[in-house]
Amino acid sequence: xxxxxxxxxxxxxxxxxxxxxxxxxxxxxxxxxxxxxxxxxxxxxxxxxxxxxxxxxxxxxxxxxxxxxxxxxxxxxxxxxxxxxxxxxxxxxxxxxxxxxxxxxxxxxxxxxxxxxxxxxxxxxxxxxxxxxxxxxxxxxxxxxxxxxxxxxxxxxxxxxxxxxxxxxxxxxxxxxxxxxxxxxxxxxxxxxxxxxxxxxxxxxxxxxxxxxxxxxxxxxxxxxxxxxxxxxxxxxxxxxxxxxxxxxxxxxxxxxxxxxxxxxxxxxxxxxxxxxxxxxxxxxxxxxxxxxxxxxxxxxxx
Amino acid sequence: xxxxxxxxxxxxxxxxxxxxxxxxxxxxxxxxxxxxxxxxxxxxxxxxxxxxxxxxxxxxxxxxxxxxxxxxxxxxxxxxxxxxxxxxxxxxxxxxxxxxxxxxxxxxxxxxxxxxxxxxxxxxxxxxxxxxxxxxxxxxxxxxxxxxxxxxxxxxxxxxxxxxxxxxxxxxxxxxxxxxxxxxxxxxxxxxxxxxxxxxxxxxxxxxxxxxxxxxxxxxxxxxxxxxxxxxxxxxxxxxxxxxxxxxxxxxxxxxxxxxxxxxxxxxxxxxxxxxxxxxxxxxxxxxxxxxxxxxxxxxxxxxxxxxxxxxxxxxxxxxxxxxxxxxxxxxxxxxxxxxxxxxxxxxxxxxxxxxxxxxxxxxxxxxxxxxxxxxxxxxxxxx
Amino acid sequence: xxxxxxxxxxxxxxxxxxxxxxxxxxxxxxxxxxxxxxxxxxxxxxxxxxxxxxxxxxxxxxxxxxxxxxxxxxxxxxxxxxxxxxxxxxxxxxxxxxxxxxxxxxxxxxxxxxxxxxxxxxxxxxxxxxxxxxxxxxxxxxxxxxxxxxxxxxxxxxxxxxxxxxxxxxxxxxxxxxxxxxxxxxxxxxxxxxxxxxxxxxxxxxxxxxxxxxxxxxxxxxxxxxxxxxxxxxxxxxxxxxxxxxxxxxxxxxxxxxxxxxxxxxxxxxxxxxxxxxxxxxxxxxxxxxxxxxxx
Numbered sequence: 001x002x003x004x005x006x007x008x009x010x011x012x013x014x015x016x017x018x019x020x021x022x023x024x025x026x027x028x029x030x031x032x033x034x035x036x037x038x039x040x041x042x043x044x045x046x047x048x049x050x051x052x053x054x055x056x057x058x059x060x061x062x063x064x065x066x067x068x069x070x071x072x073x074x075x076x077x078x079x080x081x082x083x084x085x086x087x088x089x090x091x092x093x094x095x096x097x098x099x100x101x102x103x104x105x106x107x108x109x110x111x112x113x114x115x116x117x118x119x120x121x122x123x124x125x126x127x128x129x130x131x132x133x134x135x136x137x138x139x140x141x142x143x144x145x146x147x148x149x150x151x152x153x154x155x156x157x158x159x160x161x162x163x164x165x166x167x168x169x170x171x172x173x174x175x176x177x178x179x180x181x182x183x184x185x186x187x188x189x190x191x192x193x194x195x196x197x198x199x200x201x202x203x204x205x206x207x208x209x210x211x212x213x214x215x216x217x218x219x220x221x222x223x224x225x226x227x228x229x230x231x232x233x234x235x236x237x238x239x240x241x242x243x244x245x246x247x248x249x250x251x252x253x254x255x256x257x258x259x260x261x262x263x264x265x266x267x268x269x270x271x272x273x274x275x276x277x278x279x280x281x282x283x284x285x286x287x288x289x290x291x292x293x294x295x296x297x298x299x300x301x302x303x
Numbered sequence: 304x305x306x307x308x309x310x311x312x313x314x315x316x317x318x319x320x321x322x323x324x325x326x327x328x329x330x331x332x333x334x335x336x337x338x339x340x341x342x343x344x345x346x347x348x349x350x351x352x353x354x355x356x357x358x359x360x361x362x363x364x365x366x367x368x369x370x371x372x373x374x375x376x377x378x379x380x381x382x383x384x385x386x387x388x389x390x391x392x393x394x395x396x397x398x399x400x401x402x403x404x405x406x407x408x409x410x411x412x413x414x415x416x417x418x419x420x421x422x423x424x425x426x427x428x429x430x431x432x433x434x435x436x437x438x439x440x441x442x443x444x445x446x447x448x449x450x451x452x453x454x455x456x457x458x459x460x461x462x463x464x465x466x467x468x469x470x471x472x473x474x475x476x477x478x479x480x481x482x483x484x485x486x487x488x489x490x491x492x493x494x495x496x497x498x499x500x501x502x503x504x505x506x507x508x509x510x511x512x513x514x515x516x517x518x519x520x521x522x523x524x525x526x527x528x529x530x531x532x533x534x535x536x537x538x539x540x541x542x543x544x545x546x547x548x549x550x551x552x553x554x555x556x557x558x559x560x561x562x563x564x565x566x567x568x569x570x571x572x573x574x575x576x577x578x579x580x581x582x583x584x585x586x587x588x589x590x591x592x593x594x595x596x597x598x599x600x601x602x603x604x605x606x607x608x609x610x611x612x613x614x615x616x617x618x619x620x621x622x623x624x625x626x627x628x629x630x631x632x633x634x635x636x637x638x639x640x641x642x643x644x645x646x647x648x649x650x651x652x653x654x655x656x657x658x659x660x661x662x663x664x665x666x667x668x669x670x671x672x673x674x675x676x677x678x679x680x681x682x683x684x685x686x687x
Numbered sequence: 688x689x690x691x692x693x694x695x696x697x698x699x700x701x702x703x704x705x706x707x708x709x710x711x712x713x714x715x716x717x718x719x720x721x722x723x724x725x726x727x728x729x730x731x732x733x734x735x736x737x738x739x740x741x742x743x744x745x746x747x748x749x750x751x752x753x754x755x756x757x758x759x760x761x762x763x764x765x766x767x768x769x770x771x772x773x774x775x776x777x778x779x780x781x782x783x784x785x786x787x788x789x790x791x792x793x794x795x796x797x798x799x800x801x802x803x804x805x806x807x808x809x810x811x812x813x814x815x816x817x818x819x820x821x822x823x824x825x826x827x828x829x830x831x832x833x834x835x836x837x838x839x840x841x842x843x844x845x846x847x848x849x850x851x852x853x854x855x856x857x858x859x860x861x862x863x864x865x866x867x868x869x870x871x872x873x874x875x876x877x878x879x880x881x882x883x884x885x886x887x888x889x890x891x892x893x894x895x896x897x898x899x900x901x902x903x904x905x906x907x908x909x910x911x912x913x914x915x916x917x918x919x920x921x922x923x924x925x926x927x928x929x930x931x932x933x934x935x936x937x938x939x940x941x942x943x944x945x946x947x948x949x950x951x952x953x954x955x956x957x958x959x960x961x962x963x964x965x966x967x968x969x970x971x972x973x974x975x976x977x978x979x980x981x982x983x
Contacts, residue, residue, distance in 0.1 A: 056520070056521070057517050057520070057521065076525070077517070077520035078520050078521075078522075078523045078524055078525045078526070080521075081520075081521060081522060081523035082523060086521075086522075087521055089518060093514070093515045093517075093518040094514075095507070095510045095511050095513075095514045095515075096510065096514070097507070097510070101507055101510075104504070104507055105507045105508070105511050105519075105524075106522055106523075108504065108507070108508055108511075108522060108523045108524050109522075109523030109524075111504055113503060113504045113505075114504075115500060115505050115532060115536055118499050118500055118503035118504055118505055118506075119495075119496035119497075119499050119500050119503075120496065121499055125503070125504075129503065129504060168522065169522075172522065172523060358778070362778065364778050364781065364782075412968055413964065413967060413968060416967075416968075416971045417967050417971045418971070419777065420716070420777070420781065420916070420920060421916055421920065421967060421971065421972065421973070423781065424722070424912045424913060424915075424916045424963070425963065425964060425967050427909070427912060427913075427960070428913065428960035428961075428963055428964050431909075431956065431957050431960050432957055432960055434957075435951060435953060435954075435956070435957040438951070438952070438953065439952060439953075562909070566785055566789075569782055569785065570785075570786075573779075573782050617797065621793055621797055624789055624790075624793040625790065625793055625794075627789065628786050628787070628788075628789030628790035628793060629786070629790060630786075631782065631783065631785065631786030631789065632768060632783060632786040632787060632790070635772075635779055635782065635783045635786065636768065636772070636783070639779065
């Protein structure tokens, strides 16, 4: 499964504008091979926009994104996926059908059975799909969904559906995994379980992970490196221990030095990513108003 | 789509086998009138299966289905007939289907890029442009008065009332009886292939495109290509359906392939249940048979002196239109799963039973503002 | 004898009527995201009511009553049928309007039968001579009234609470609702207004030189579809632009029919669709439409 270490992801001077608003302003960061890198910042900081650029959903005004030697900013999303970049979404996006159907969708780019071969159930197509189904089952097992493989997604709990998204992303055999708020809306036990799964897949599959998350406790425990965004700018970066004491970061997360470490997210908040978790810094961010990205660029809509 | 592994074993196969035996035996008992209705219903079912792949499977609204039916019908009539190259009928049939697919492919610059209502109205254009061509390309289409359709022959066996004369168990087999089996075979093929597509890799990709284009793209699905492909495949089913309709009518005219026909097909898949192959077939049977059955029984049904009609009675055709307009409204309003949804098991817990269930309760209330999923959740059932 | 000026005037008159219908499409689309396929039968309803009422009531009261009644019916369609359905299921709602169209159209067509009804408009077959060009008075009336009505609707978009709410709702239903916009009421009003516009359009469609109201008159709405799409479904100025473009295109194709005979008879009927397809190929969201925000 792992073909040597994954290539590094280098983001250089990435700038994104929406109708005159600067959503990302010359942001640079590097995800080292095999590391877990966290991208944090208040709502509206540009995290999801960054993910959208990395996965090809949105085109930057300038700057570059390189995965190894390949430039990603000019590629269509499905080409980026084929290079081994997989992502999950802040708001769960699953299709109807079973867990297996969703995971098999993740195998799309790796399989070939076309319309004619599928329609006529040609033997090679049937064999191919059967093999991919077994592979998908393995990923379901890895993420703790093994027993739910043939269950319709609509019947699953919120936490399970989040893990379906993760497993589906893994089905792409990615070298870089982009996780957009993987534990948002989960309770404490589910959060720990998800963190465990992320650690496991990193260890077993040897991939790099770039992660957006509001749960600072989780970020600090999980990440090897942290990049902090505020209003589209990179304001700090480095090892988690350094970042949590960085005065600029503390200021962004409003006042109290304890703030970065203490997640304010209520565990039983609405089960949706749509801005349900308002950071303490957010109120002031909105009060500062003018520079905040337009609705639809970050909060809720963009991911 | 929920089940990829085909259920086998006697218990699963039994109902299908029984249905097939019944359908094969019907020509021995039914008179030609009913067989014709059945034939039209089977032809329509093939077209509805195709539209269902597009609208139910991919979420693309098409009002242009009549155009692709026309391509298949005229394609077959021209290829197999005179004037035309006069090819062997089976070859002409295959080529007509391919021709419809090509027509769908030529539309891909539009179908790959244009979305939602824009696509719906763009496909409307196909119907009018097609009609214009049918009227004016007289050498091929025969213009306003249409053209005759060459009968289908397979290995010297003609699907007409003679050549060779045939009777089975004392029942003389005329054109209707013979075409019935052709229709049945083609419908079986359409059903089998569409079900496999919907449950297989292409179907999953199409469903993903329907539920979220961005998510589908990020998961490696080339969205524009699949949107176009859905159009091509759907057009091919329409082409087959059109050719079969041409064979059943024995004469085709441009006015038949109008907007009303497109709307009929939309009604079929909506009434049957979006996304379900069985539903498309049930919807096609209902929409096709309703006016014909009402016409047949016009004298026994209490239709003629409908009250409030200002002295004018309601004819069977009108009665059928009322019923079917009302059926569309009522089904969408109260049973969005369509006929299949009604017959099938009650909705599983947790599954959205009806779009109405998540609708705003009152003015102003946002529609489930924090809906965790962006899927449009057409009340789509897996096919069976 | 047709001159270029005649053709242009013809096109503008036609375009102004399309604009009334297309504006209705756009208003409903903005309010509820639905392509209203029942617009044609609403138009027919307005025309039919005017036709049956004008002999007893006189033209103007009959027209006003017909417009009001059509608005009411349109509002009821929204209230009774669409209300409570999930507004995100645009396809389902759109197909539902097809069902409504079938019901209304069947009933009206049955009542009208093969008749040709007159709406009793005061212009009859009068003509005006302006700067050497002779035009039917009805055409002048059509353009004038359309301009006035469309101007009023545009002003309403801009300056009334309803207009503001409608624009807010079409930007973002959720946010609008959170800010206190009563979506249901905004939507019903939008439907009613679209119905009123359709009823008014029926008058000018059937006035001289058209022969009168037939059961097929409602099909005109099918040409307002490309007009609305071509301009950009969510843009009222786009609907206006698209309508004029379609009107002039149709008049040109019909006027120069003999020169265009190579393309077949009846080109005027399909030219609007050709124009629309070409525009959509270049701009998939219409001339003045904006790309939908990417939502994941």
